[in-house]
Amino acid sequence: MKKTNKILALGMVAALTFTGCGSEDEEFTLKATNNYKAGENGEVYVYNWGEYIDERVIDVFEKDTGIKVIYNTFEENEDMYPIIATGAAKYDVVCPSDYMIQKMIDEDMLQPLNKDNIPNLKNIGSEYLKASEEFDPGNVYSVPYCWGTVGILYNTTMVDEPIDSWGVLFDEKYKNDILMIDSVRDGFMIALSYLGYDQNTTNEAELNEALELLQKQYPLVQAYVVDQVRDKMIGGEAALGVIYSGEAIYTQRENPDLEYVVPKEGSNTWIDGWVIPSNAENKENAEAWINFLCRPDVALVNFDYITYSTPNTAARELIEDADIRNSTIAFPGSDILDRCSTFKYLGEEVETLYMNLWNKKSN
Amino acid sequence: MSKNAKSPAKNPSALLATPYTIWMIGFIVIPLLMVVYYGMTAKSDGAFTFENIKLIAQPENLRALWLSILLSLISTIICLVIAYPLAMILRNMKFKSNSFIVMIFILPMWMNSLLRTIAWQNILERKGVLNAFLTFLNLPTLNIINTPAAIVLGMVYDFLPFMILPLYNTLAKIDENVINAARDLGANSRQTFMKIIFPLSLPGVISGITMVFVPSLTTFAISNILGGSKVLLIGNVIEQQFQKLNNWNSGSGLSLVLMVFVLISMALVAKYDKGGDSTSVW
Amino acid sequence: MVKLKNFFRKFYLGLVIVFMYAPILVLVVLSFNSSKSRAKWGGFTTKWYSSLFTNDTIMTALKNTLIIALLSALIATVIGTLASVGINHMKKIPRAIMIGITNIPMLNADIVTGISMMLLFLALHYELGFSSVLISHITFNIPYVVLSVLPKLQQTNRSTYEAALDLGASPIYAFFKVIFPDIFPGILSGFLLAFTMSLDDFIITHFTRGATVNTLSTMIYSETRKGVKPEMYALSTLLFLSVLILLVIINRKNAYQAKKKER
Numbered sequence: 047m048k049k050t051n052k053i054l055a056l057g058m059v060a061a062l063t064f065t066g067c068g069s070e071d072e073e074f075t076l077k078a079t080n081n082y083k084a085g086e087n088g089e090v091y092v093y094n095w096g097e098y099i100d101e102r103v104i105d106v107f108e109k110d111t112g113i114k115v116i117y118n119t120f121e122e123n124e125d126m127y128p129i130i131a132t133g134a135a136k137y138d139v140v141c142p143s144d145y146m147i148q149k150m151i152d153e154d155m156l157q158p159l160n161k162d163n164i165p166n167l168k169n170i171g172s173e174y175l176k177a178s179e180e181f182d183p184g185n186v187y188s189v190p191y192c193w194g195t196v197g198i199l200y201n202t203t204m205v206d207e208p209i210d211s212w213g214v215l216f217d218e219k220y221k222n223d224i225l226m227i228d229s230v231r232d233g234f235m236i237a238l239s240y241l242g243y244d245q246n247t248t249n250e251a252e253l254n255e256a257l258e259l260l261q262k263q264y265p266l267v268q269a270y271v272v273d274q275v276r277d278k279m280i281g282g283e284a285a286l287g288v289i290y291s292g293e294a295i296y297t298q299r300e301n302p303d304l305e306y307v308v309p310k311e312g313s314n315t316w317i318d319g320w321v322i323p324s325n326a327e328n329k330e331n332a333e334a335w336i337n338f339l340c341r342p343d344v345a346l347v348n349f350d351y352i353t354y355s356t357p358n359t360a361a362r363e364l365i366e367d368a369d370i371r372n373s374t375i376a377f378p379g380s381d382i383l384d385r386c387s388t389f390k391y392l393g394e395e396v397e398t399l400y401m402n403l404w405n406k407k408s409n
Numbered sequence: 410m411s412k413n414a415k416s417p418a419k420n421p422s423a424l425l426a427t428p429y430t431i432w433m434i435g436f437i438v439i440p441l442l443m444v445v446y447y448g449m450t451a452k453s454d455g456a457f458t459f460e461n462i463k464l465i466a467q468p469e470n471l472r473a474l475w476l477s478i479l480l481s482l483i484s485t486i487i488c489l490v491i492a493y494p495l496a497m498i499l500r501n502m503k504f505k506s507n508s509f510i511v512m513i514f515i516l517p518m519w520m521n522s523l524l525r526t527i528a529w530q531n532i533l534e535r536k537g538v539l540n541a542f543l544t545f546l547n548l549p550t551l552n553i554i555n556t557p558a559a560i561v562l563g564m565v566y567d568f569l570p571f572m573i574l575p576l577y578n579t580l581a582k583i584d585e586n587v588i589n590a591a592r593d594l595g596a597n598s599r600q601t602f603m604k605i606i607f608p609l610s611l612p613g614v615i616s617g618i619t620m621v622f623v624p625s626l627t628t629f630a631i632s633n634i635l636g637g638s639k640v641l642l643i644g645n646v647i648e649q650q651f652q653k654l655n656n657w658n659s660g661s662g663l664s665l666v667l668m669v670f671v672l673i674s675m676a677l678v679a680k681y682d683k684g685g686d687s688t689s690v691w
Numbered sequence: 692m693v694k695l696k697n698f699f700r701k702f703y704l705g706l707v708i709v710f711m712y713a714p715i716l717v718l719v720v721l722s723f724n725s726s727k728s729r730a731k732w733g734g735f736t737t738k739w740y741s742s743l744f745t746n747d748t749i750m751t752a753l754k755n756t757l758i759i760a761l762l763s764a765l766i767a768t769v770i771g772t773l774a775s776v777g778i779n780h781m782k783k784i785p786r787a788i789m790i791g792i793t794n795i796p797m798l799n800a801d802i803v804t805g806i807s808m809m810l811l812f813l814a815l816h817y818e819l820g821f822s823s824v825l826i827s828h829i830t831f832n833i834p835y836v837v838l839s840v841l842p843k844l845q846q847t848n849r850s851t852y853e854a855a856l857d858l859g860a861s862p863i864y865a866f867f868k869v870i871f872p873d874i875f876p877g878i879l880s881g882f883l884l885a886f887t888m889s890l891d892d893f894i895i896t897h898f899t900r901g902a903t904v905n906t907l908s909t910m911i912y913s914e915t916r917k918g919v920k921p922e923m924y925a926l927s928t929l930l931f932l933s934v935l936i937l938l939v940i941i942n943r944k945n946a947y948q949a950k951k952k953e954r
Contacts, residue, residue, distance in 0.1 A: 091902050096913030097920065101748065117748075118902055119913035124652045125897060131655075134809050134819055135902035228638045230653065269555045269637025273915045274530070281730030283535055300728050352917070394452075398654055405469045405641055405649075421862070426777025426789065429770050429833065436830040437795055440807035444799075495707055498700045509942045511880050516934060517711045518887045520718060520927045521911050524919065528714035528721075531729055538717065566710070574880045575842055581876065582846045612842030619794065620838055620884075627800035644800055651802045664803045671798045672791060 074102055076347050082112025089114045090331035093126060093137040095318070098192070100351035107338050113331045130155060130323050137323060139332035144317050145231070147188050148181035149391040156187045157324045163333035164189065166340035173383075174357035178317055180388045188319035189336050192354040194291040195315050195378060195386055196232060197308040199275070201301075204285035212240040212309045214286055216259060221266045225278055225287035228270035230397075230404045231389055232314065233260065236288065239311045246390045253403055260407040279304060290316070292354030294375050306375050312385035317357070448661035461662020470646055470663070474670075477643040480557060481625040484564035488572040488621045489614070491565070496576035496613075497606075500583075510577065514570045526563060526634045533559055533635070555637030563631035571620035579613030580606070618678060623671055643667060715931060722924035739925040749910070749922060756890060756906040759821075763828035764886035770829070771836025771885075772878050776866075778837070779844045790841075796831040804831060805898035812899065819901030827899045828892065832885035839881030843874040 085108075096119040104115050118137075120126040123146040129135055130150070142150065150156050161167060167189060174190045182188045200209045204223065215224055215236065227233055235245040237256035247253065268284050275287045280301045289297070294306035320336045322329055338344060345361035355376045356362060365371040374382070392400070451458045464470060499510055517525070532538045533554040540550040553559045583606060591601045629644035638645075643663070650660035722740070726733025743749060778789050796804055808827045812819055847870055855865035893908040900909065911923055 093902075095916060096910070097917035101746075116902060118905060119910070120897075121913045121915060122652075124655065127655060128806070128809075129898070132809065132813055134813060134898065135900075137902060228633070264639075267637075267639070270639065271637065273918070274634065276918060277530075277728050277730040278534070280728045281534065281536055283730075297728075300726060300731055300733075394654070394656075398656070401649060401654055402467075402469075405646070408639065408641065409469070422780040423777045425773040426781070429774030429777070430789075432770060432830070432833070433789075433792055436808070436811070436826065437792055440804070440811050441792075441795060443807050443810055444803060491707065494703060498704055501700070508876075508879055509938065509945075511876070511883060512934075512938050513708070514711065515880075515883045515887055516931065516938070517715050519890055519934065520715060520931055521908060521923070522891050523893075523908075523911055523915070524718055524923065524927060525714045527729060527919070528717040531717050531721075532713060566714075569707075569711070571884070574884065575839060578839070578876050578880060579842050579846060582843065582873075609846075612845045616838045616842050620797070620835065623794065623798045626798070629800075647800045648802055651800075651806060657806060660803065664799060667800075668795070668798060671794075675791075675794065 074347070076103065076106050076343060078106040078109035080109050082109060084108035084112065085114040086112035088328055088331055089116055090139060090328050090335050091116045091118075091135075091137045091326075092335060093118050093120060093129075093135075093140040095119060095141060096121060098141065098318075098352060100347050103339075103344055103347055106344075107335065111331075111334050111338065113328075113334060115335075130325075133325055136325055136327055138326040138328045139320055139322055139335050141191055141318050141320055144178075144181045144319075145389040145391045147319060147321055150321065150323075151182060151187055152391065155324055156321050157326065157329065158186045159189065159322060159336070160329075160333060163330060164337045164340065166337045169340050169342055169345070169358050169360040171357055171359035173380075174317065177315065177383075177388065178319060181317075181390060182319070188321045189340065190317050190319045190357040191339065192292070192352060193315060193317040193357055194355050195308050195382070196227075196235070196288065196290060196313050197294070197306055199279050199287045199289040199294055199297060199304055199306050201279065201282060201285050201303050202305055203303050204282075209286070209305070209307055210310050212236050212311050215288070216240070216263050216266070218266065220285055222268045223285035224263075224267050225275050225284045226263065226267045226270050227275075227288040228272050230400050232288070233270075233404060233407075234400060235314050235389070237263075239309070239313060242311070245312075245314060245387065246392065248392060248396050250399070253399070257403045257406060260404075261409060264407050290354075291375050291378075292352065295353045295370075295373065298375075308378060308382050308386070310385070312387075315383065315386040315388055317388065444661045444664055446661075447658050448663075448665040450658060452656055452658040461659045462666055464659055464663055465666045469641060470643070473641045473646050474643045474667070476557075476640055477626050480561055480564065480642070481622050484561050484568065484625050485572075485618055485622040487561065487565050488569050489617065492569060492572040492576050492617065496573060496580050499577050500580045511574060514573050518570055522567060523630065523634075525566075526631060529559075529563060529566065529635060530554070533562075554635065555639055557636065557640060559635040560632050560640070563635040564625045564628065567628075567631065568621040568625055571624075572617040575613040575616035575620070576610065577613075579610045583609050615678060619675060623675075626667065626671065718924050719928045719931075722921065722928045724921065727918060727921055739921040740929075743922045743925050743929075746922060748905070749907075749926065752905045752907050752910050753926065755821075755904055756908070759825055759828055759906065760886050760889040763825055763832055763889045764882050766825075767829045767832035767885045768836050768878060768882040771833045771881060772840050772874075774833070775837050775840040775844055776870075779841065790837070793834050793837050797834045801892070801894040802898075805895040808895065809898040819899055821904055823899045823901065824896055824904055824906075827895050828889045831892070831895060832888055835884040835888060836878075836881035839884060840874055840877040843877030844870070847873045 090113050092115055094117070098119070104117055107113070108115055120129075123142050126140065126142060127146065130137065130140060131153070170190060174193060175185050178185055178188060178190055198209060198212070198214065214220060215226065227236070234253070234256055237259045238245050238247060238252065241252070241255060241259065243249075243252045243256070269278070271278065275289050276293050276297055278284060279287045279289070280297050282301070289306070291306065294304070298304050298306070320339070322332045326332055339348070340358060342358060342360035342364055345356050345358035346364045349356040349361060349365070362371060362377065370376060448461050449457060449459070451460065465474065530537070535550070535552060535554065537554070543550050553562070587609075588601060588605060591605045596604065627644040627647070629642060629648050632638065632640060632642050632645065647660050647663050647667070650656045650663060721729055723735050723737065724732055725736035725738065778786050781789065808830070809819070812823050817823060852865055852869045855869050856862065860868065891908060893912045896906055896909055907923070907926070911919055914920055914923070
């Protein structure tokens with residue numbers, strides 16, 4: 047007992063001494079102009095996903111514009127929504143996903159952007175603005191920030207056939223080696239795409255057919271996961287996993303045996319974009335924030351940090367590593383994108399139907 | 410003790426609960442009434458309805474409730490079985506400082522529970538720490554990750570301290586002389602335990618059961634992370650309604666059902682507490 | 692025979708402690724892992740420890756977390772202990788009602804408590820922020836205090852207290868001299884449980900914090916989509932080790948003083 051105590055104490059001291067010597071910081075190329083002190087020009091309340099920005103960027107923004115940033119994070123769209131809807135906290139600029147943006151537009155929760163204040167919008171690729179129109183017609187309320195596809199991540203040492211179809215997720219051969227996505231809409235998207243139906247379908251017969259497929263899949267699935275898929279695939283726990291493209295780049299870096307594919311039947315593309323809630327009190331500052339994030343050098347720094355695809359075409363051209371600049375995972379070509387589409391908000395009733403059916407998959 | 414209990418007006422000690430009563434009305438009863446209100450009205454038009462409560466009758470939800478009860482019950486029993494001998498051992502060790510023992514079992518809980526659950530994943534996974542260890546010893550590997558067994562393990566781990574502490578506190582208080590007296594009068598170990606020690610420790614047992622069973626009924630993070638979301642628990646269903654569907658009405662309705670259910674089961678626990686007022690929590 | 696029994700006792704105790712501390716050990720190891728992934732050992736590093744101290748967001752969250760946990764546990768302990776004494780003197784039915792209501796925050800799913808608290812504050816036009824989080828934490832902490840103190844109270848010998856009163860002690864004096872020392876272990880564990888619950892809470896804080904308050908738990912949960920930052924493992928390790936060392940020192944000191952007294 048005494049001995050262990052001593053060892054523990056030593057370990058603690060060692061840890062503290064080590065912390066003294068600063069480790070090498072990643073190179074940070076962004077330089078602030080230092081025109082202002084933060085707070086000189088008011089504040090902006092930002093509500094973003096966790097770990098969805100290189101936080102050093104915030105500092106540069108404050109010094110560049112004199113606007114103090116009050117920054118807070120959420121875990122999921124659904125966590126964010128009631129906070130904005132009830133006005134439990136007044137944020138000036140928020141970053142929801144496509145279907146949530148549509149829902150918030152439908153419910154009059156957003157205000158139109160003044161594009162004169164966002165000249166850097168020109169850096170966003172027109173194809174992404176066009177894709178955004180599916181949930182925000184005319185790009186009135188939102189500016190795309192990150193985007194990606196949903197696909198299959200597979201471990202090349204554990205499969206011996208080319209993977210190009212959702213069908214492998216329903217294959218008896220991979221029993222207990224499948225990590226299925228634990229998300230109602232994504233789960234149904236996979237089954238519906240495999241059956242050749244629209245991922246935004248409201249047709250109950252089609253949904254029931256998809257459910258039947260999901261029920262057959264249930265005994266084959268090792269676990270239903272969202273965030274956990276990354277580490278499980280890196281650790282070689284399963285052969286196949288459903289994953290967002292942005293995570294695929296990171297997991298490949300950690301485990302070179304992993305490959306990512308967007309199945310031939312088509313898939314989902316998602317877009318997270320910045321919007322301004324209607325109860326925002328600092329609208330112009332919010333627009334300054336959006337404009338700043340659309341700067342190519344800023345978008346590049348964020349892309350390096352987040353690894354999710356950036357819609358900022360000017361930033362993409364600045365990427366030094368040609369492998370990443372031309373990566374079909376980060377920037378899939380039109381051949382892949384043409385068979386994908388985004389989720390639409392289907393209204394309360396249909397969303398509830400999806401959820402109820404999803405809960406039946408284990409029967 | 411009830412013999413000494415007087416009406417609150419005549420008994421100034423009962424008035425000590427006044428600050429709490431006010432707090433309770435403001436921050437427990439009023440929010441509770443809001444839950445009742447939401448649970449009994451329709452989302453669309455706010456009209457009175459039983460629909461939200463009837464949701465529990467859907468086969469999936471009923472099964473989720475049943476599974477939650479079963480898993481929580483198993484976890485509670487395992488906690489009791491692990492904690493009771495432990496508390497007896499701690500009692501007999503006669504520590505100088507009671508707080509040291511208490512801290513040893515609380516300290517792990519000061520690390521965030523999400524982080525600890527993630528750590529359990531590292532231990533239990535197919536290629537995890539435990540299996541590496543078993544392989545090293547030439548033993549067969551254990552695959553309980555993503556099964557209900559892993560959920561039970563997670564619950565036991567998370568709630569065990571809540572059982573140990575009240576048990577240890579009440580056991581430590583039992584007068585050694587009472588036990589010696591029983592022995593002197595010819596009771597064997599088993600009789601001493603059944604007739605003296607266990608009955609005297611009942612308040613602690615009941616507190617422990619409450620603090621383990623009740624919170625484990627509504628957990629959902631454990632079943633997501635360790636159970637691989639393969640089973641649906643009632644906590645998951647309520648969370649889905651509130652969070653994913655933003656339907657506070659149906660979520661409240663289901664919560665009400667759960668609440669009534671728990672209150673009844675706690676009352677049943679109190680029934681076993683034959684000691685009457687002296688030990689009754691209910 | 693006695694020796695064997697003693698061995699089994701220590702063995703059992705050790706087993707439970709291993710069970711409780713195994714995941715902690717994993718987290719400590721992960722805090723030195725240079726890979727961000729928990730599934731891969733990327734080599735030994737202390738970089739997470741250094742980046743931890745330069746991260747203002749984490750440091751602010753740590754400060755908030757500790758202040759909220761400490762304050763809410765303290766206030767809950769005072770209110771809860773008074774309430775327990777009061778409840779213990781009540782007749783059976785009011786007592787049953789009090790205890791039933793006390794258990795409600797514990798038996799509600801956190802999200803139900805969180806949203807109903809949020810709605811309450813909004814209805815009162817009470818600005819969400821530090822104080823609303825504090826109030827919510829006190830509320831869900833009280834049951835743990837009551838459940839820890841009440842069993843101890845039920846064990847205390849009332850006749851001693853009454854004897855003290857008969858001998859002319861004031862009720863308050865008699866309480867602190869006779870009852871308080873008896874129930875102190877219960878109060879202490881109630882306080883610690885409350886502190887623990889507050890440290891860990893995520894959902895209720897999420898709904899009642901407004902735009903400005905951040906705690907470690909809310910940070911950790913919001914990081915899950917992109918993967919928990921290894922700095923969090925490092926911070927947990929440091930917190931854990933500091934408390935452990937403090938504990939060992941205090942225990943040594945107590946043991947030493949006790950020995951001294953014996954002489």
